[in-house]
Amino acid sequence: MPTLFAEPLTNLARSILVAAGTADDIAERVARSLVASNLKGVDSHGVMRLEWYLEQIREGVILPAARPSVEMEMPGAVILRGNGAFGIYGMELAADLAIRKAGQRQIAAVALIDVGHTGRVGQFVEQIAGAGMFGLVLGGGNHERWGCVAPYGGAKPMLPTNPYALGLPGGRHGAVVADFATSAVATGKLRLYRASGKPLPEGWILDRDGRPSTVAEDFFQGGMQLPAAGPKGYGLSVLAELIGEALLGPPREFNWLVIALDIGVFRAKQDYARASEAFLDELKTVPPAPGFEEVMIPGEPETRSERERSASGIPIADEIWRSIEAAARLVSVDVGAVLAQGA
Numbered sequence: 001m002p003t004l005f006a007e008p009l010t011n012l013a014r015s016i017l018v019a020a021g022t023a024d025d026i027a028e029r030v031a032r033s034l035v036a037s038n039l040k041g042v043d044s045h046g047v048m049r050l051e052w053y054l055e056q057i058r059e060g061v062i063l064p065a066a067r068p069s070v071e072m073e074m075p076g077a078v079i080l081r082g083n084g085a086f087g088i089y090g091m092e093l094a095a096d097l098a099i100r101k102a103g104q105r106q107i108a109a110v111a112l113i114d115v116g117h118t119g120r121v122g123q124f125v126e127q128i129a130g131a132g133m134f135g136l137v138l139g140g141g142n143h144e145r146w147g148c149v150a151p152y153g154g155a156k157p158m159l160p161t162n163p164y165a166l167g168l169p170g171g172r173h174g175a176v177v178a179d180f181a182t183s184a185v186a187t188g189k190l191r192l193y194r195a196s197g198k199p200l201p202e203g204w205i206l207d208r209d210g211r212p213s214t215v216a217e218d219f220f221q222g223g224m225q226l227p228a229a230g231p232k233g234y235g236l237s238v239l240a241e242l243i244g245e246a247l248l249g250p251p252r253e254f255n256w257l258v259i260a261l262d263i264g265v266f267r268a269k270q271d272y273a274r275a276s277e278a279f280l281d282e283l284k285t286v287p288p289a290p291g292f293e294e295v296m297i298p299g300e301p302e303t304r305s306e307r308e309r310s311a312s313g314i315p316i317a318d319e320i321w322r323s324i325e326a327a328a329r330l331v332s333v334d335v336g337a338v339l340a341q342g343a
Contacts, residue, residue, distance in 0.1 A: 044188025125167030140244025
């Protein structure tokens with residue numbers, strides 16, 4: 001299992017994307033986002049996506065040189081059309097737009113449509129929380145192509161994983177972030193389990209016949225995921241699907257809604273910071289339950305992983321490393337030469 005530090009891994013990802021026709025500045029953003037996911041321990045949305053992104057480029061799902069454009073703009077709302085761009089790039093622009101608009105109008109909603117895969121959506125509410133705002137991101141649509149989750153009580157895949165992310169500033173604790181798929185597990189994590197050969201926890205998937213399974217391969221052989229928390233995740237998924245397609249129109253991959261709220265509207269930001277820190281401090285004092293070492297704040301595991309992996313490097317599973325090498329070969333990138341540049 002190779003271990004790489006963030007900068008050489010970013011250089012490698014950027015080189016692969018540029019060789020596939022991506023503009024330098026867009027490749028930089030996408031590569032840094034993927035590696036940031038690995039740093040945070042969210043490997044399902046990290047560099048393992050490179051080979052798949054090249055596949056999406058070949059199929060025309062992602063247009064690597066495309067840039068988003070504003071289709072509609074009002075004082076508190078924007079429709080940002082991706083024009084087939086990388087979703088990560090489009091979502092960074094959408095979050096920036098939402099922050100700017102909310103700074104002017106206290107609250108703003110940006111619809112991002114016609115983009116490819118957006119990576120780890122928690123990144124974008126962290127971006128909004130970093131501006132002193134409450135952020136909400138949700139995505140859905142395209143159930144005909146991406147339906148892989150059975151509706152609650154059903155035994156046929158119909159819904160996508162339709163993720164949500166919410167974030168608030170937490171004072172000295174950093175951004176407090178809830179980032180979750182409405183399925184029991186993200187599809188990328190199932191790929192990681194399949195690559196490792198480890199059994200799945202119970203309650204994640206059904207096989208093609210609707211029977212519970214703990215074998216990751218059963219999902220990829222016509223099986224289906226279960227909704228997170230039964231009817232709760234199911235309800236959130238249905239709402240996201242309605243917003244993603246019924247409201248925002250036919251998607252390329254998913255359509256997205258990004259909302260930013262300036263928290264200074266309701267309370268002086270310094271007062272909010274003191275109150276949030278006091279609550280989070282109290283939360284950290286709760287004694288751990290059996291099997292746990294401590295109570296952690298939402299987003300804290302990712303922050304710790306980022307600190308640890310920044311210092312010691314990012315471990316990459318052998319299967320994932322082979323997929324990166326395969327992606328590099330597809331676009332004639334010499335992995336050894338790129339890594340040697342930063343040595």
